[in-house]
Amino acid sequence: LAAGIRPELESRDISRLRANMVRLVHEVRSNDGDPAGLLRSWLPGRAERRELSVAEADLPGVLADDRLILSGVSDKRAGMSSPRIAEGYIDAQAARKFFEDHFAVDADNSARANLIAHVAMVVPPISPVVIAADLSDYRAGREDRQAQVVLDNWIESRDYDEKLLFGRSRP
Numbered sequence: 001l002a003a004g005i006r007p008e009l010e011s012r013d014i015s016r017l018r019a020n021m022v023r024l025v026h027e028v029r030s031n032d033g034d035p036a037g038l039l040r041s042w043l044p045g046r047a048e049r050r051e052l053s054v055a056e057a058d059l060p061g062v063l064a065d066d067r068l069i070l071s072g073v074s075d076k077r078a079g080m081s082s083p084r085i086a087e088g089y090i091d092a093q094a095a096r097k098f099f100e101d102h103f104a105v106d107a108d109n110s111a112r113a114n115l116i117a118h119v120a121m122v123v124p125p126i127s128p129v130v131i132a133a134d135l136s137d138y139r140a141g142r143e144d145r146q147a148q149v150v151l152d153n154w155i156e157s158r159d160y161d162e163k164l165l166f167g168r169s170r171p
Contacts, residue, residue: 001165003125018167024129025171028151035151036136036144043133047089047120051113052104054086062086062115067098071126072116072134073143077153080135080146087116087134089123128154 001007001017009017020042027033054062062068063086072087073080090098095117098104107113116134124130132147154160162170 002127002129002160004127004161004164005125006164015167018165018169021165022169022171024151025155028148028155029171033148034144035132036147039129039133039136039147040139046124046130046133047118048092049137050115050117050119051107051110052099052115052117053107053112054102054104054115056084056114058102059083059086059114062102062104065098065102067091067094068117069123069126071118071131072137075126075131077128078131078135078146078150080143085114085116087118089118089120089126091123092119092121095119 001014001021007014007017024035024038027035027038060083063070063074068086068088068090070086070088072078073082073085074087075081099117102115104115104117118134128150132150135143135147135150138144
């Protein structure tokens with residue numbers, strides 16, 4: 001819904017998703033809201049999050065590879081782009097070859113990871129909600145605050161299909 005696509009679901013499931021979007025908007029607008037925590041609780045299994053390492057000189061190639069759909073800190077809408085890290089979604093069937101092509105190995109700790117790959121059976125359309133969820137996965141104050149900013153900017157921009165996103169229960 002946040003990406004402007006109506007999922008092929010039953011009407012009651014669409015209504016539930018719309019109610020969740022209204023709740024998310026209220027969470028973003030609340031002074032004591034925690035939209036990052038809410039997204040973590042709603043979307044924990046959207047993909048397998050892999051923390052990997054590649055040679056720093058290879059990062060431009062990783063970022064340019066069409067198999068990696070940029071999200072999280074690598075999506076421009078996050079306002080956190082860095083040439084030192086690549087983050088995005090990759091189809092589970094393409095992941096092994098992608099990792100081999102870029103000599104990606106599991107990072108020995110989170111601080112050394114410079115490739116965050118969200119390996120998914122179905123790569124979701126990248127919306128501000130997905131970007132914010134990816135930022136929230138870092139479980140760090142800076143990224144949680146930026147998730148809030150991403151969502152707030154998106155809500156304020158009204159760059160979405162209000163009827164599709166909220167139905168009759170507009171926030």
